[in-house]
Amino acid sequence: MKFNFHVSPSIxxxxxxxxxxxxxxxxxxxxxxxxxxxxxxxxxxxxxVHAITLLISSLITMGICESLFAKIMKKDIKSALLNSFxxxxxxxxxxxxxxTITNYAVVIATVFAIVFAKLLFGxxxxxxxxxxxxxxxxxMAAFAGASTSLMTGATPTSELANTLHWIPTGDNLSSVIxxxxxxxxxxxxxxxxxxxxxxxxxxxxxxxxLSLRQVxxxxxxxxxxxxxxxxxxxxxLLSGLGSYNGIPAIIWYPFLHICTGGAAFGAVFMLTDPxxxxxxxxxxxIFAMGAAILTVMIRLAGNLxxxxxxxxxLMNMLTPMxxxxxxxxxxxxxxxxxKCMICLAVVALGICFFCSNSAKTKQQExxxxxxxxxxxxxx
Numbered sequence: 460m461k462f463n464f465h466v467s468p469s470i471x472x473x474x475x476x477x478x479x480x481x482x483x484x485x486x487x488x489x490x491x492x493x494x495x496x497x498x499x500x501x502x503x504x505x506x507x508v509h510a511i512t513l514l515i516s517s518l519i520t521m522g523i524c525e526s527l528f529a530k531i532m533k534k535d536i537k538s539a540l541l542n543s544f545x546x547x548x549x550x551x552x553x554x555x556x557x558x559t560i561t562n563y564a565v566v567i568a569t570v571f572a573i574v575f576a577k578l579l580f581g582x583x584x585x586x587x588x589x590x591x592x593x594x595x596x597x598x599m600a601a602f603a604g605a606s607t608s609l610m611t612g613a614t615p616t617s618e619l620a621n622t623l624h625w626i627p628t629g630d631n632l633s634s635v636i637x638x639x640x641x642x643x644x645x646x647x648x649x650x651x652x653x654x655x656x657x658x659x660x661x662x663x664x665x666x667x668x669l670s671l672r673q674v675x676x677x678x679x680x681x682x683x684x685x686x687x688x689x690x691x692x693x694x695x696l697l698s699g700l701g702s703y704n705g706i707p708a709i710i711w712y713p714f715l716h717i718c719t720g721g722a723a724f725g726a727v728f729m730l731t732d733p734x735x736x737x738x739x740x741x742x743x744x745i746f747a748m749g750a751a752i753l754t755v756m757i758r759l760a761g762n763l764x765x766x767x768x769x770x771x772x773l774m775n776m777l778t779p780m781x782x783x784x785x786x787x788x789x790x791x792x793x794x795x796x797x798k799c800m801i802c803l804a805v806v807a808l809g810i811c812f813f814c815s816n817s818a819k820t821k822q823q824e825x826x827x828x829x830x831x832x833x834x835x836x837x838x
Contacts, residue, residue: 474673479733480544482674486665487550487728490655497649497658498558506558510654516562517549520569528578543583548572551591551728554655555721555768556598564602568594588775589735592768599768615639616652616719620764625716632703635715642711645718656724659717666727678740679747680726686751687722688713690811694759697815722754725767735775741796742781745803750774752807759814 491514499507522540529539552572553565572594580586615638619625627635639645648658656662663680670677692709700708717723730736730747737743750770757766784799785792 476542476544479674480547482669482672483547483728484550486669487547487554487655489665490658490661491550491554493648493658493661494554494654498654501649510553510558513556513560513562513565513654514550514553517553517565517569518546520566521545521549521573524570524573524578528574528582539582543577545573545577545583548577548590548594552594554724555591555595555653557652558654560598560602564598567602568598571597584734586734587778589729589732589771592729592771592775595768596772615650617764619715619719620758625758626698626700627715628700636703639719642714645715652719653721653724656721659723662723662727666723669727669731675727675731676740676743678744679731679736680723682744682747683726683730683751684717684722686748686807687716687755690751690755690807691716693808693811694755694815697811716755716758720758720765721767725750725771729767729771730774735778737778737781737785739782739785741792742778742785745781745796745799746774746778748800748803748807749777752803752810755807756810756814760810 491510495507495510498510522545525540525543525545526536529536532539549569549572552568556565556568572590576588576590576593577583577586615635618638619627619635623631623635636642636645639650644650646659648661650657666675666680669675670680691713695708695712700712702708703711721729726747730750737746750767750773753770753773754766757763757769763769784795787795
């Protein structure tokens with residue numbers, strides 16, 4: 460990948476923060492509307508109403524927190540609300556949550572996202588971590604059991620992660636794909652999961668539009684999803700995964716990873732956050748590649764069902780180090796970039812070997828555990 464460097468005088472960009480956040484809000488609203496339509500048509504209007512009430516609860520909580528902070532800091536409340544763009548955090552947070560989450564859990568998560576992850580750092584533009592990701596992490600850690608009675612049972616993604624450890628084979632693969640209602644439904648997002656995370660096609664289309672309008676850097680989602688695809692294809696070969704209906708494992712397995720969980724949503728709407736990601740194109744590329752490596756490692760070698768969220772938070776911590784690493788003369792920076800890319804590629808390959816062995820071990824343990832249960836029941 461070629462990186463261009465420019466010297467002063469700089470050219471003023473026609474985009475403003477307000478226009479960027481406006482386009483981002485429209486894109487998020489489009490995906491959220493699709494989600495409400497899907498849940499309302501597939502499960503009943505009470506699901507769509509619940510999704511809307513979750514968003515309203517988060518927006519009201521955000522407004523109260525931002526207003527109180529502005530009052531304490533002796534700032535104009537209206538100006539603070541308009542220039543803080545807290546509604547973007549609220550929308551992203553709600554879209555990452557499952558439809559079964561309670562309003563109470565979303566309210567508490569919004570408080571953590573707005574107050575602890577953003578305002579205490581100084582407000583918009585000064586936060587270290589992605590606020591919505593912090594709020595979602597709070598829900599996963601403290602409110603995993605806080606669910607409504609709207610829907611019971613595990614989603615296909617949670618079953619794939621918790622039961623099969625992201626390595627479906629044989630009959631298990633057919634069961635997983637049928638849970639997603641086929642690869643077409645998997646790509647369209649017509650299956651239960653995160654409220655706004657499942658609509659891969661819509662998310663990618665919005666990402667293309669935002670990239671063309673220069674709202675987000677196209678390198679970030681491209682490098683992130685591309686790295687994930689390459690790594691999972693290598694893991695498919697190392698794990699000896701078979702084909703599915705004539706589709707080789709090096710194709711369906713990366714597709715499965717990219718279209719499930721929060722991979723596409725995180726790539727387009729969260730990793731591209733200009734506040735918590737590096738400022739240079741090279742830095743953002745390293746940032747995205749590192750996040751992809753961590754996502755694959757957490758999914759296949761960790762005990763967590765989803766790796767995208769925590770990979771974003773971990774890379775947020777490394778953003779200052781990436782910025783410092785790429786500081787200096789331009790020729791020196793180019794040499795650093797090449798060395799860094801080679802090192803990341805070597806690390807990614809090593810993780811592929813480790814994850815394939817780890818996944819095999821976990822799957823063997825699960826198979827043995829199930830066999831023991833069957834044997835006990837037979838006795």
